Amino acid sequence: MKAAALALSLLAVPGCGSAGTRARHGQPDPSASAEVVGEVQLEAELHRLDLLEAEIYAPFRSAAPGHPVDRCNDGDSEVMSRMLAFGLIVGKQEKKAADRKYYALLQTGTPEELFPAIYLRRYYFEGLLECVRGLTGAGPRKAREEHHVSILTQSNFDAETSRGLVLVDFSTHWCAPCKLMAPELEKLARDHRGAIRVARLTADRHQELIERFDLTTFPTLVLLKDGNEVARLGKYRTYQELLKWIRDALPDQSSSWSGHPTQGGQVPAPDNE
Template sequence: MLTVMKEAELALLLLSMVGCGSAGARAQHGQPDLAASAEVVGELQLEELLHQLDLLEAEVYAHSPSEAPGNPIERCADHDREVMSRMLAFKLLMGKQQKKAADIKYYTLLQTGKPGALLPAIQLRRYYFEGLLECVLRLTGTGPRKAREESYVSLLTQSNFEAETSRGIVLVDFMTHGCGPCKIMAPELEKLARHHRGELRVGRLTVDRHPELNERFDIATFPTLLLLKDGKEVARLDDVRDYPRLLSWVQSALPGEISPMSAKSVPDGQAPDRDTE
């Protein structure tokens, strides 16, 4: 346990060495000035970081479903020294001894915290889940990890919402980053956006950071999907769907406007790549 504590403290020390201290000294030695960068991290950049983290968390749980024998996630979190040290570093930053308490504080900060101030917590949480994923892949024999595909999902904020949704067909995911089903939905939305780019756009909006938009559309549960055409609501869905069912719902709401990609030869939950057909 002492070794794990030292490794966790080292992770925090490395973060502070990058994020604090003399900007001039860091620039002289060619080191990134994270503290200066944090000051200019805006709402859109914050959402991009959190979206990638949501995709990472979804990937972890996709490789270790609840019915997986031996629960690989728990085995990694409770017995793998590297994973344990990364989580401990996150808990030290949050000032909480228990993981649940640290998670609660983290998600509370995400609701109202300034984007730049949230950067260290997001980095350490990503550091933890990257280690957790590596461990789960080893235990389940499903590695190595696949390369991350380019994202086609738009990250929406109060400032860009109208420009992104006022024309054409747009599917908006009203979600929160503390919502488990919202994370599960993230990779399915990526599939929809990737395979139907040019026909519709897909966006995600964090409702607790943009309550005005949440009130405007009267969203009560998360995730809620709104299908908009030229800025006007066409349909809404408030339960989690996989890619084939998502596509079917969109097609039924807009008959003849979204191409019927054939899924009869594709396993449920997967989709053919439009570029290779």
């Protein structure tokens, strides 16, 4: 309970967590409304949560008895207390019920309503990852660099995708393949910045864009060139598979984008940045 009480006390600290800073990519204009700024910050936090969850679950492809995640959730007091803190903030103490309530809140909640739950969910996942790494002998966790995937919302979508080559990941936070693909997209964004921009949009919160692109399954990747759709892909793909798909979709672009990692190039900034 000590850890749970500590986590709950964090909610009283203004700007607690990285959501108190502006997203590195896809950030709103400084003159944007508080609502727009909050939505971009929320999307950035959801992306970081997906990366963290992928780090926990990606090494395991089986849910056999004795699974390290289950052992931590059911037997590690620190992890259990952090899970309890998260459950208390969403109003459900049992893990599966708390997850369902959280995913439902993500569809309709405002950033101000959701940030406390997101902070505590990250707090829980960080403890779970530490426990799992201890059980599997993975050693200390490496420091994670800032994300390279751009953050999209309804308000900045057209401005962020109107110029150049943009790969948009339409995902949902409850979709396991979406989370597992998040690190692959991060690697693509990092290795090929300057040639392609990789961006993320959470489908749950942007129904107008989902209808505009006629999306029914997630994840769906849509490749845009100067705002026009070039190709789309409706399933999980590894980093190498993503590279092949992009090359196949752009047979006449070999001279401008070879698919080889760039050497520190920068993505051209949209007009609104």
